[in-house]
Amino acid sequence: xxxxxxxxxxxxxxxxxxxxERVFLMGEDVGRxxxxxxVSKGLLQEFGPGRIMDVPLSESGxxxxxxxxxxxxxxxxxxxxxxxxxxxAMDQLVNNAATLLHMSGGQLNVPVVIRMSCGTGRQLxxxxxxxxxxxxxxxxGLIVLSAGTHEDARGMLHTALQCPDPVIIFEYTAMxxxxxxxxxxxxxxxxxxxxxxxxxxxxxxxxYGAGVYKALDAAKELTAAGxxxxxxxxxxxxxxxxxxILDSVRKTHRVLVVEEAWGSVNIAAEVSARIMENVFYELxxxxxxxxxxxVPMPYPKHLEDASxxxxxxxxxxxxxxxxxx
Amino acid sequence: MEETSGxxxxxxxxxxxxxxxxxxxxxxxxxxxxxxxLYTKAKIRGFLHLYVGEEAVAVGVTQALRTMDNVLSTYxxxxxxxxxxxxxxxxxxxxxxxxxxxxxxxGGSMHLFDAGKRFYGGNAIVAGHLPMAVGMALAxxxxxxxxxxxxxxxxxxxxxxxxxxxxxxxxxxxxPLLMVCENNLYAMGTAIRYTHAMQDLExxxxxxxxxxxxxxxxxxxxxxxxxxxxxxxxxxTGKPFFLVCNTYRFRAHSMFDAELYRDKSEVEAxxxxxxxxxxxxxxxxxxxxxxxxxxxxxxxxxxxxxxxxDFAESGTLEPxxxxxxxxxxx
Numbered sequence: 001x002x003x004x005x006x007x008x009x010x011x012x013x014x015x016x017x018x019x020x021e022r023v024f025l026m027g028e029d030v031g032r033x034x035x036x037x038x039v040s041k042g043l044l045q046e047f048g049p050g051r052i053m054d055v056p057l058s059e060s061g062x063x064x065x066x067x068x069x070x071x072x073x074x075x076x077x078x079x080x081x082x083x084x085x086x087x088x089a090m091d092q093l094v095n096n097a098a099t100l101l102h103m104s105g106g107q108l109n110v111p112v113v114i115r116m117s118c119g120t121g122r123q124l125x126x127x128x129x130x131x132x133x134x135x136x137x138x139x140x141g142l143i144v145l146s147a148g149t150h151e152d153a154r155g156m157l158h159t160a161l162q163c164p165d166p167v168i169i170f171e172y173t174a175m176x177x178x179x180x181x182x183x184x185x186x187x188x189x190x191x192x193x194x195x196x197x198x199x200x201x202x203x204x205x206x207x208y209g210a211g212v213y214k215a216l217d218a219a220k221e222l223t224a225a226g227x228x229x230x231x232x233x234x235x236x237x238x239x240x241x242x243x244x245i246l247d248s249v250r251k252t253h254r255v256l257v258v259e260e261a262w263g264s265v266n267i268a269a270e271v272s273a274r275i276m277e278n279v280f281y282e283l284x285x286x287x288x289x290x291x292x293x294x295v296p297m298p299y300p301k302h303l304e305d306a307s308x309x310x311x312x313x314x315x316x317x318x319x320x321x322x323x324x325x
Numbered sequence: 326m327e328e329t330s331g332x333x334x335x336x337x338x339x340x341x342x343x344x345x346x347x348x349x350x351x352x353x354x355x356x357x358x359x360x361x362x363l364y365t366k367a368k369i370r371g372f373l374h375l376y377v378g379e380e381a382v383a384v385g386v387t388q389a390l391r392t393m394d395n396v397l398s399t400y401x402x403x404x405x406x407x408x409x410x411x412x413x414x415x416x417x418x419x420x421x422x423x424x425x426x427x428x429x430x431x432g433g434s435m436h437l438f439d440a441g442k443r444f445y446g447g448n449a450i451v452a453g454h455l456p457m458a459v460g461m462a463l464a465x466x467x468x469x470x471x472x473x474x475x476x477x478x479x480x481x482x483x484x485x486x487x488x489x490x491x492x493x494x495x496x497x498x499x500x501p502l503l504m505v506c507e508n509n510l511y512a513m514g515t516a517i518r519y520t521h522a523m524q525d526l527e528x529x530x531x532x533x534x535x536x537x538x539x540x541x542x543x544x545x546x547x548x549x550x551x552x553x554x555x556x557x558x559x560x561x562t563g564k565p566f567f568l569v570c571n572t573y574r575f576r577a578h579s580m581f582d583a584e585l586y587r588d589k590s591e592v593e594a595x596x597x598x599x600x601x602x603x604x605x606x607x608x609x610x611x612x613x614x615x616x617x618x619x620x621x622x623x624x625x626x627x628x629x630x631x632x633x634x635d636f637a638e639s640g641t642l643e644p645x646x647x648x649x650x651x652x653x654x655x
Binding site for chain 2: 024050055060061063065066067068069070071072092095096100101103104105106107108140143164239
């Protein structure tokens with residue numbers, strides 16, 4: 001069944017609301033407007049204002065209220081319209097959601113799910129094109145997920161809501177209208193393992209989020225050139241699934257990590273370090289990275305494109321690593 | 326908005342109640358004095374913020390709360406924790422970093438928690454707990470629970486953006502929340518006249534359509550009466566209430582504070598309003614207690630605090646092998 005990424009997200013939210021009375025969605029413009037990206041369109045009419053709550057522009061306030069409601073026995077799904085505004089709620093996430101279980105000596109759980117749309121590539125310039133996945137993945141106590149495929153857009157929310165700890169799900173706006181095949185009975189997915197999206201033996205392309213479909217497209221073209229690339233979708237950015245990463249390295253012995261976030265201190269840096277620490281002698285070449293160029297995102301299309309890893313960049317880099325050019 | 330600045334002087338006739346209020350305030354005072362002493366002996370480390378001078382607020386407000394009500398507090402929360410029935414022993418054990426502490430020693434002085442007593446910290450980012458308090462009250466409303474949430478914070482927090490956001494959300498969602506501002510006139514070392522354009526903090530409630538009141542926070546009976554009025558309204562209407570308790574901290578902000586920002590004469594003037602001798606005086610005048618009763622209370626408190634110290638001393642440290650526990654549930 002063909003389905004858009006947006007529809008997959010919406011089905012997940014609707015199902016969560018149907019399954020558990022404690023679940024409610026709150027966020028800016030999620031109700032009457034239908035969601036800034038039309039993800040929650042129609043849900044207010046279906047579930048009413050008690051379950052679909054429009055909130056004022058108070059990111060710290062409503063994210064904190066979500067944390068409090070979770071402490072109080074609810075299962076809130078809090079939508080932060082875009083990751084760019086989430087820094088206003090950073091204190092709540094870092095100092096409350098992530099610490100309460102520990103500071104209370106294990107007494108308090110914070111079963112809140114925070115959904116943030118994110119991503120680049122829409123000419124939104126420097127303040128609206130952030131890739132803050134590494135920022136959140138830095139914080140012990142948070143579970144950080146990245147829905148880089150339709151399958152995960154459909155399935156991550158359910159599992160996140162069963163989790164007693166705070167979960168952040170990153171969703172990618174550039175993919176909202178993208179259609180893909182999903183089985184009619186698609187549903188819950190695990191939220192603790194990375195996923196091999198394409199098996200291969202020559203090189204591991206490790207990525208997440210907006211990088212997943214790009215890497216798969218690149219792998220397709222590489223196949224035509226006689227290179228069999230494996231594509232690993234990290235999916236879970238904290239805690240990282242070491243096993244899947246290291247197994248792939250043992251198999252291919254070459255690694256390219258692809259990430260839209262700025263290169264310094266990002267997820268790719270962490271993946272690279274773990275490979276070095278654990279399977280250094282399995283490598284036939286140094287780990288390479290293709291990451292966002294370290295510049296505030298420029299507005300013009302050609303400069304924006306140039307600041308992000310593109311399919312052609314991945315192909316070129318892989319060929320170079322395999323001395324194929 | 327109602328502003329009952331000139332509340333009538335409160336009297337009571339119940340001896341037991343008067344004795345209990347006095348005992349609770351004396352216990353907090355002695356607990357804090359002992360904590361300062363243990364800090365200088367390096368038994369307690371980290372930040373230590375003492376509540377000396379402000380006892381009437383925690384004790385007075387708590388009188389109006391029920392077992393099922395939620396309480397959130399600040400990093401100056403020993404008094405609130407004691408008032409909510411967390412024993413002096415487990416609080417002190419927490420401050421010693423011992424496994425027997427109310428947060429298994431993971432939190433320390435600023436992070437006292439007791440889920441069973443619905444005591445949710447011990448929150449040390451100023452105003453960070455205000456949005457959570459709104460959310461807890463929202464959860465009560467959604468689940469049609471018959472409880473309210475009480476959130477203590479200081480005048481410093483009232484200058485934060487989260488105060489504004491939380492007041493607006495609480496009023497907008499009509500949640501059963503008691504916002505208690507303990508205005509001790511200083512945000513750490515900066516006086517309120519340098520931090521708030523409007524220093525009558527209770528007036529801020531009007532901007533959100535929240536019923537507000539100020540009360541003399543050095544008078545436990547007045548605080549109790551105000552809190553009872555506030556909680557009765559919240560329980561009837563389901564709407565939030567903003568109570569400003571004007572008070573003063575007699576000791577430094579923390580153990581690192583040399584108090585360069587205020588005159589000794591100002592502190593001395595406030596000490597004349599000390600809520601503990603004030604209540605003693607009243608109870609003696611009304612012939613509800615005798616000097617012998619007070620002596621007895623002093624002894625009871627002294628014994629209790631000594632037992633608390635013994636409990637904390639005899640506590641054990643968590644094995645280092647357990648270091649990474651409680652980051653995630655599994």
